[in-house]
Amino acid sequence: QYPHLFEPLDLGFTTLKNRLVMGSMHTGLEDRFYHYGKLASYFEARAKGGVGLMITGGISPNREGWLTPLGGTLNRRADVIHHARVTRAVHKHGAKILLQILHSGRYGYHPFVVAPSPIKSPISPFKPRQMSLKNIQATIQDFAHTASLAKKAGYDGVEIMGSEGYLINQFLSARTNKRDDAYGGSLENRMRFAIEIVQAVRAVVGTDFIISFRLSMIELVEDGATMADVISLAQALETVGVTLINTGIGWHEARVPTIVTSVPRATFVRYTAAVKQAVSIPVIAANRINMPDTAEAIIANGQADMVQMARPFLADSEWANKAYHNQANLINTCIGCNQACLDHTFSGERASCLVNPLACHESEYDIKPAKKPKKVIVVGAGVAGLSAAVTAAARGHQVSLYEAKPFIGGQFNMAKVIPGKEEFFETIRYFREQIATLGIDVHLNTAVDKGFLDAQSADHIIIATGVVPREIDITGRQLPQVMSYSELLTGQKVAGERVAVLGAGGIGFDVAEFLVHGASVSNDVNDANYQPQAQTAQAFFEQWGVDGDANYQSIGALRPANPPTPARQVYLLQRSKGKLGKSLNKTTGWVHKATIKQAGVIQMAGVTYDKVTDEGLWVTVDGTSQLLRVDTVVLCVGQESVNHLMPQLGDTPKADYQVIGGAKLSDRLDAKRAIREGFEVAVHL
Numbered sequence: 001q002y003p004h005l006f007e008p009l010d011l012g013f014t015t016l017k018n019r020l021v022m023g024s025m026h027t028g029l030e031d032r033f034y035h036y037g038k039l040a041s042y043f044e045a046r047a048k049g050g051v052g053l054m055i056t057g058g059i060s061p062n063r064e065g066w067l068t069p070l071g072g073t074l075n076r077r078a079d080v081i082h083h084a085r086v087t088r089a090v091h092k093h094g095a096k097i098l099l100q101i102l103h104s105g106r107y108g109y110h111p112f113v114v115a116p117s118p119i120k121s122p123i124s125p126f127k128p129r130q131m132s133l134k135n136i137q138a139t140i141q142d143f144a145h146t147a148s149l150a151k152k153a154g155y156d157g158v159e160i161m162g163s164e165g166y167l168i169n170q171f172l173s174a175r176t177n178k179r180d181d182a183y184g185g186s187l188e189n190r191m192r193f194a195i196e197i198v199q200a201v202r203a204v205v206g207t208d209f210i211i212s213f214r215l216s217m218i219e220l221v222e223d224g225a226t227m228a229d230v231i232s233l234a235q236a237l238e239t240v241g242v243t244l245i246n247t248g249i250g251w252h253e254a255r256v257p258t259i260v261t262s263v264p265r266a267t268f269v270r271y272t273a274a275v276k277q278a279v280s281i282p283v284i285a286a287n288r289i290n291m292p293d294t295a296e297a298i299i300a301n302g303q304a305d306m307v308q309m310a311r312p313f314l315a316d317s318e319w320a321n322k323a324y325h326n327q328a329n330l331i332n333t334c335i336g337c338n339q340a341c342l343d344h345t346f347s348g349e350r351a352s353c354l355v356n357p358l359a360c361h362e363s364e365y366d367i368k369p370a371k372k373p374k375k376v377i378v379v380g381a382g383v384a385g386l387s388a389a390v391t392a393a394a395r396g397h398q399v400s401l402y403e404a405k406p407f408i409g410g411q412f413n414m415a416k417v418i419p420g421k422e423e424f425f426e427t428i429r430y431f432r433e434q435i436a437t438l439g440i441d442v443h444l445n446t447a448v449d450k451g452f453l454d455a456q457s458a459d460h461i462i463i464a465t466g467v468v469p470r471e472i473d474i475t476g477r478q479l480p481q482v483m484s485y486s487e488l489l490t491g492q493k494v495a496g497e498r499v500a501v502l503g504a505g506g507i508g509f510d511v512a513e514f515l516v517h518g519a520s521v522s523n524d525v526n527d528a529n530y531q532p533q534a535q536t537a538q539a540f541f542e543q544w545g546v547d548g549d550a551n552y553q554s555i556g557a558l559r560p561a562n563p564p565t566p567a568r569q570v571y572l573l574q575r576s577k578g579k580l581g582k583s584l585n586k587t588t589g590w591v592h593k594a595t596i597k598q599a600g601v602i603q604m605a606g607v608t609y610d611k612v613t614d615e616g617l618w619v620t621v622d623g624t625s626q627l628l629r630v631d632t633v634v635l636c637v638g639q640e641s642v643n644h645l646m647p648q649l650g651d652t653p654k655a656d657y658q659v660i661g662g663a664k665l666s667d668r669l670d671a672k673r674a675i676r677e678g679f680e681v682a683v684h685l
């Protein structure tokens with residue numbers, strides 16, 4: 001079904017078995033050599049899963065280029081042996097692998113940072129030292145040295161990280177390069193560092209070694225490149241012997257979302273397509289591509305020669321094999337949440353995946369078929385219960401799943417109706433397909449009670465009954481205009497024109513976005529055939545101020561933003577003092593904060609909620625009582641665990657009981673923990 005994706009690509013001196021590239025992801029395992037066994041298992045799983053070409057996380061050519069203190073390097077012969085474990089594991093399965101060489105420049109989190117000019121980045125506390133000419137030459141040689149060691153370690157090539165605002169990008173851009181020597185000033189001078197690195201690398205690795213260059217197709221920062229600049233660089237790179245041009249989109253400090261879930265699928269491919277027109281070497285498209293239909297269309301339409309996906313291969317190591325065997329419906333789709341991957345990377349934790357807790361822990365869980373299949377009952381088909389049920393059934397246990405509602409998915413059914421979170425639907429689809437494939441015995445519309453469970457002859461009972469919205473004791477709660485987030489997001493109640501949202505955690509922000517967007521909940525929202533409607537690329541460009549012309553002449557591809565007119569006036573309130581949104585996730589929180597700011601949401605902190613009357617909501621702020629004239633109040637004030645099915649002290653249960661997900665603990669609940677707990681309980685049955 002995906003003929004273009006699985007057509008080999010002949011590079012002259014070597015052939016890639018298909019058009020799928022697993023993009024570079026810093027997992028945290030590459031920084032310590034005692035983790036290279038785990039790193040090899042992680043790559044091997046994806047090579048076995050059918051990916052043609054893989055790229056390692058960024059490895060610095062020297063100490064100055066570290067992302068974090070004592071980051072991974074490949075600059076001593078002694079390092080080669082560790083890297084060779086990775087390349088051997090990948091080659092066993094016919095895949096190829098490139099080492100990414102990444103010098104962080106001013107993005108490094110350590111005191112040795114350097115840059116073309118001594119200008120601090122807005123997202124790093126360290127001011128860089130300006131590189132001297134001698135330092136530049138030495139750094140070029142360090143790239144070449146690392147590339148030569150990469151060849152010795154068995155890599156099929158290297159990728160030179162020239163995008164995302166790292167050192168090479170800092171040289172390329174007038175934003176960060178204020179030099180007046182041969183490496184600054186004109187475009188030709190700013191390109192010199194990149195070109196000399198490629199030349200030096202090519203000189204040491206010979207002609208039969210892949211050099212991929214990750215090129216910033218759009219920078220999305222002030223003083224950034226135009227498409228004409230990008231094409232000039234692409235053509236110069238081709239001339240000096242680059243084999244593949246890979247796509248980078250935006251700098252880390254850009255204030256336009258580039259990979260989060262609310263970015264519509266394949267939005268940025270048009271820019272890669274423009275570069276492809278201008279060069280004759282293969283180009284790779286990237287960013288928010290997560291399913292085979294999208295990937296196939298990119299190649300079939302001639303927009304790129306290969307498609308890079310990074311997080312989708314974390315989410316499902318068998319992605320490529322499933323696509324090849326026409327089983328796209330069984331793919332565990334990356335939902336673009338960043339919660340267990342990029343958020344972990346930016347906070348120094350090992351990466352994993354929200355929908356696949358096995359990712360980057362392949363050698364630490366022993367998922368074997370059960371020696372003696374057991375009878376397992378799972379109560380609750382939210383993501384915790386689904387994860388437990390599917391993992392247990394995959395191991396050969398006999399699983400019965402009971403769900404009170406007429407559909408599976410629990411709270412994910414509310415998440416998926418938030419504008420920009422449509423991908424959450426894919427997780428429900430994945431579990432639905434797994435249930436069918438594994439033959440799990442599902443009982444919908446079945447709220448079980450203690451008596452029912454006591455009467456069963458199960459070995460294990462897993463309680464995954466989740467959470468319900470917390471109530472607060474406020475005068476006026478019984479009024480029809482006061483509703484829980486659950487009543488709003490399931491369509492039981494509809495908001496008016498002026499709305500106060502009480503509580504500014506993740507759900508409060510989501511609800512505020514739902515309200516300003518004017519989203520509604522359709523009748524077919526829980527049908528198996530429901531198809532969520534994501535934002536169009538055009539609307540996304542308007543909202544965030546991006547020049548959608550593939551041959552853009554706007555500097556950095558930025559234009560004045562034109563966000564949509566909000567559908568309602570919304571107040572977002574929190575009881576604690578300080579800025580709203582502190583609990584939001586690291587790499588996505590700023591997108592939510594920016595969205596509600598664009599929509600004119602009035603944010604108030606340090607608020608006491610007094611009462612709701614027909615006039616509106618009475619609050620006290622800084623000791624002063626005031627009336628917010630709203631016609632609707634939505635409560636997003638936390639959640640309570642539903643755990644009454646667990647045995648109490650004095651009970652003598654016949655089965656072994658376990659509790660997971662929201663039912664276990666509602667405090668700081670997220671799907672990452674819920675899915676992991678479901679997985680872990682089932683692995684150990």
Ligand code: MDE
Nearest residue numbers: 024025026057058067122123252253259345346586587590
């Ligand atoms: P923050 O709280 O968002 O910002 C801090 C303050 O700075 C202000 N700010 C700015 N002001 C002016 N102009 C700007 N451009 C600008 N940018 C930020 C903010 O407003 C804020 O001020 P305040 O509002 O509080 O007054 O920043 P943070 O420091 O908490 O974190 C920032 C992040 C790095 C998380 C971030 O910005 C990130 O979310 N950006 C998007 C990243 C992204 O999605 N990139 C694309 C894909 S990732 C990729 O391709 C490569 C990833 C490299 C990884 S892995 C390497 C490869 O293998 C490297 C991991 C590095 C570990 C150290």
Ligand code: FAD
Nearest residue numbers: 380382383384404410411447448465466467661662670671
């Ligand atoms: P639930 O989802 O609550 O599922 C419990 C299930 O058990 C329900 O289907 C319920 O009907 C069933 N049940 C209860 N009692 C019984 C019974 N007696 N018999 C049978 N069945 C029963 N998390 C993230 O990580 N990232 C996000 O971006 C995110 N966004 C969210 C946005 C919104 C709007 C909401 C509401 C939640 C969001 N979450 C997010 C939270 C995430 O959805 C929850 O963490 C997760 O769903 C909890 O899973 P669970 O299985 O423990 O519980």
Ligand code: SF4
Nearest residue numbers: 334337338341353354
């Ligand atoms: Fe994708 Fe979220 Fe998994 Fe990261 S954690 S790979 S974004 S699903």
